[in-house]
Amino acid sequence: MLSRALGLYPTLRFYSTTSMLSSVEKQKRFLSFPRFAVVGASTDQSKWGTKILRWYVARNRPVTPVHPKVDELEGIKTVRSITDLPSPTETALSIVTPPKITLDLLKQAKESSVPAIWIQPGASDAACVHFISENGMNDRVLWQGECLWRDGDGVVQAML
Numbered sequence: 001m002l003s004r005a006l007g008l009y010p011t012l013r014f015y016s017t018t019s020m021l022s023s024v025e026k027q028k029r030f031l032s033f034p035r036f037a038v039v040g041a042s043t044d045q046s047k048w049g050t051k052i053l054r055w056y057v058a059r060n061r062p063v064t065p066v067h068p069k070v071d072e073l074e075g076i077k078t079v080r081s082i083t084d085l086p087s088p089t090e091t092a093l094s095i096v097t098p099p100k101i102t103l104d105l106l107k108q109a110k111e112s113s114v115p116a117i118w119i120q121p122g123a124s125d126a127a128c129v130h131f132i133s134e135n136g137m138n139d140r141v142l143w144q145g146e147c148l149w150r151d152g153d154g155v156v157q158a159m160l
Contacts, residue, residue: 021139023146027155030116030142033092037085039066039105040096040123041073048120048149049096050074055149056094059156064091082108092116094148099125106131106141119143 021029036056040049053074056063065073068080082105085091093114095102102123109117117140119128124143132141 023142023144024155024158026116026139026142027118027146027151028159029140030092030118031152031155031159033090033116034062035085035087035091036061036063036094037066037079037082037091038063038094038096039082040094040120041065041067043070043073047096051149052094052096052120055152059152082112082114085112085114088112088114090115092118094118094120095123096120097123099123099128102128103131106135106137110135110137115140117141117143118146118148120149121145121147 038049038053038056041047041053042050044050050073053063053065057074057076063076064085065076065078066080066082066085067073067078070078072078079085082088082093091114093109093116095105095117097105102119106117106128117137119142128143132138132143
């Protein structure tokens with residue numbers, strides 16, 4: 001008790017993760033955009049970012065890989081950053097990166113007015129959740145364990 005009174009325990013802050021849209025509604029909204037981008041794909045086909053990129057390619061979805069160093073992934077020309085996307089306001093963004101990188105990507109996506117973001121499992125942390133909540137992005141970001149690779153086809157079928 002004395003420890004808490006002296007401030008030796010960090011203050012716990014709880015952020016609203018409430019969304020007006022359900023997870024399924026956000027997934028349907030995400031997949032309804034005319035363009036897609038993936039951050040986190042690489043030349044290693046065993047990595048999840050590349051698997052997500054290949055998911056879009058296999059379904060003939062217009063997708064742009066975002067990579068700071070590589071010019072082409074899976075035969076598709078890359079852009080260096082989210083800010084280089086040709087139509088960011090019409091592009092749904094998949095993020096498959098370590099959480100520290102994800103936080104910077106969320107900031108870029110907000111500045112570029114990216115309308116929908118799907119953060120793959122393991123790519124977010126408390127700092128990301130805080131940013132999403134504090135910036136009113138709950139209705140446009142999927143981050144609670146939803147997985148495009150696992151769930152995407154079922155969502156597409158439900159949209160038909």
